[in-house]
Amino acid sequence: MTSLSSLVGAAAVLTGEAAGPYSIDWRGRYSGNALAVVLPSESKQVADVVRLCAAESISIVPQGGNTSLCGGSVPLPQGRQIVLNLSRMNRIRSVDAANYSMTVEAGCKLADVREAAENCNRLFPLGLTATQNICEIGGNLSTNAGGINVLRYGNARDLVLGLEVVLPDGRIWNGLRRLRKDNSGYDLKHLFIGAEGTLGIITAAVLKLFPRLQSSATGCVAIESAEVAVRLLAHMRANCGDRLSSFEIISRTCLDLVYRHIPDTTEPFAGKYGYYLLIQVSDVLPGGLDEVLRAALQSFGPGLMEHLVSTDAGIVEKWWKLRKNISEAQKREGISIKHDVSVPVNRIADFLARSDIALRNAFPGVRIVAFGHMGDGNIHYNVSLPNPDQNREFIAHHEAAVNKQVYQVIRELDGSISAEHGLGQLKRDMIRDFKDPLELELMRNIKQILDPLGLMNPGKVI
Ligand SMILES: Cc1cc2nc3c(=O)[nH]c(=O)nc-3n(C[C@H](O)[C@H](O)[C@H](O)COP(=O)(O)OP(=O)(O)OC[C@H]3O[C@@H](n4cnc5c(N)ncnc54)[C@H](O)[C@@H]3O)c2cc1C
Structure with missing residues (x-):
């Protein structure tokens, strides 16, 4: 501990009770033991800590906002490990509005990144349903987070131009490029995105920005069967094109839980139906999207039991409140x-x-x-x-x-058992039955090359 304190300062090394909250996950399902929680404030400190851990054979659990839903961000009950929490590395290094990019440190909260982009009349479109004020860019990239705007802008992976990463031996890879085209060899940043902290520690990133939106409209739609939703999605894409940014589905049981546990929530319709959809269209040009959305819905034909379209921020927020509080309502249940x-x-x-x-x-x-x-x-x-x-x-x-x-x-149905939250501890074993053995072998080989001592987030992913 003394050595760690000499690298990052005594106040940035937590032990005992102070380390407790960092060792249990958001759902309270996974908890473990860490020798210490270390909170570095710059990339060099991260590198120094990693080098010390490598020399002492101490494992490292990288951590951002600790909102992982699969136990990826907390230590195991056994083993010698530290939690390396990036929250103090929260500087927006630069916003380059003309290049539509910004360079941020890993500990920046997603909400702060979005706000910094907005202040320069730009949009950073990653939009998580409930954790934007808690989760951090390093965590978002390490889980390749999704959210409610993937339909239009892609996952976190699609929103990155460059990365800075501290490798498991303590060297710093400066890949903070701001280029939209760079075919000069293997695109290494993609190894670290979605790796859940098993290959290195992301300390900073260059993110893509987009034009700020000027208008949006939201539809709340009631249907009886999910088969209608599948047809409606194809119809909306054909009729709204890239303006379609969100298409969320909510089963009736979700709403019953939300009404039971979350105050100030109301039914959008008088009747009760099997499923509800929230459909959002948005544009960089002002006005008129409610008409576009209404016309698209009305031209769909039979299957919609009831539907409403609104541009009123208060009404729209009430609908989104139903969607955004499903996880919280479930947790309380x-x-x-x-x-x-x-x-x-x-x-x-x-x-x-x-x-x-x-x-x-x-x-x-x-x-x-x-x-x-x-x-x-x-x-x-x-x-x-x-x-x-x-x-x-x-x-x-x-x-x-x-x-x-x-x-x-x-x-x-040729699907995936982990769409957006990752594998963490929860699905580490299950994935062996799903992935092609050759794919697993390649993953293990990559892990072995980058982290031969196996010190990066052990017991997670692979
Ligand atoms: C109520 C609720 C709603 C959610 N909704 C969504 C959603 O809509 N879409 C979605 O995709 N996810 C969602 N999540 C899951 C979670 O918020 C995301 O996975 C988020 O991206 C995690 O960010 P974090 O900063 O909390 O990371 P953490 O939980 O701290 O870490 C996640 C993983 O990344 C690793 N890691 C963290 N920081 C770094 C770093 N700097 N370098 C290397 N590895 C690192 C950790 O070791 C861990 O394996 C939701 C979670 C909750 C609780």
């Missing part, structure tokens, strides 16, 4: 068996129908909470029993069997 899956977008209705039937047959009375980024083929599919007294026992006994049913459908 109790634990559930969570799945973060993706399938080709035109197979979403198949996925929901097949999984629902399989689970209801196997576990009568089961409650399925399904919602997600329909436009990206990404569904959060969570399973529990409605009675909290029975639920814990149900999960303890049947989690593996529930996973098996859901993942069997995912396999049949």
Whole structure:
């Protein structure tokens, strides 16, 4: 500890009780033990700490906002490890409005990055549903985060021009390029994006910016079956083109949970339906998008039970409040068996129908909470029993069997068992049954080359 203090200052090394909150994950499902939590304030300090850890064979768990949903950002219960939290590295190094780029440190909160872009009349489009004020760019890139604007702008991976990374031996790779074209060999930044801290520590990034939006309109749509949603998505893309930025699906059970646990939430419609959609269109030109959205919805034909379109910020916020609070409402209701899956977008209705039937047959009375980024083929599919007294026992006994049913459908539909949250500890073992052995071998080889001592975030991903 003395050596760590000499590198970053005594106040930036936490132990004992002070380290506690950094050692447990957002869901309270994973907790571990760290020798210390270290909070460096610049890249050189990160490099110094990494070199010291390599010399002492101490593992490193990189951490940003600690909002990971799969145990990636917390230490294991066993082993000698430190948590390396990047939150103090929160400087916006520069905003280059003319190049539509900005250079930020890994510990910048996503909300602050978005605000800095806005202040220069630009947009940084990564939009997470509920954690923007907590999660950090380093975490967003290390998980290749998705969110509600992927349909138009892509995942975090698509929003990066360059990276600065501290390698597991303590060398600093300065790849902070601001180029949109660079075919000068392997594009190494993509190794570190989505690596969940297993290959190195991202300390800074050059992010892509976009023109700031001037207008938007949102539709709230009620439908009975997900099959309508699949057809509507294709129709909206054809009719709204790139203006279509969000297409979210919410099952009725989600809304019931939100109304139960989140104050000031109201039904958008008088009737109750199987699914609801939130559809957002936006443009860099001002005005008129409500008409575009309304016309597109009206030309769809039968299948829409009810729909509303609004540009009023208050009304739109109320609709989004329903979507953004599903995870929080679920958390208050109790634990559930969570799945973060993706399938080709035109197979979403198949996925929901097949999984629902399989689970209801196997576990009568089961409650399925399904919602997600329909436009990206990404569904959060969570399973529990409605009675909290029975639920814990149900999960303890049947989690593996529930996973098996859901993942069997995912396999049949050529999908992925981890769409946006990553593997972390939660899916580290499961992925072995899903990935091609050759793909796993290549991943292990890359890990071995970059981190031969296996000190970077052990027990996660691979
Ligand atoms: C309520 C709720 C809603 C969410 N909604 C979304 C959503 O819409 N879309 C989405 O994609 N995710 C979502 N998430 C998941 C989570 O917010 C994202 O994965 C986010 O990108 C994690 O950022 P973080 O800073 O909290 O990272 P952390 O949780 O701290 O870390 C995540 C992983 O990245 C590694 N890591 C962190 N920083 C670095 C670094 N600088 N260098 C190397 N490795 C690092 C960690 O070791 C860990 O493996 C949600 C989570 C919650 C709790």
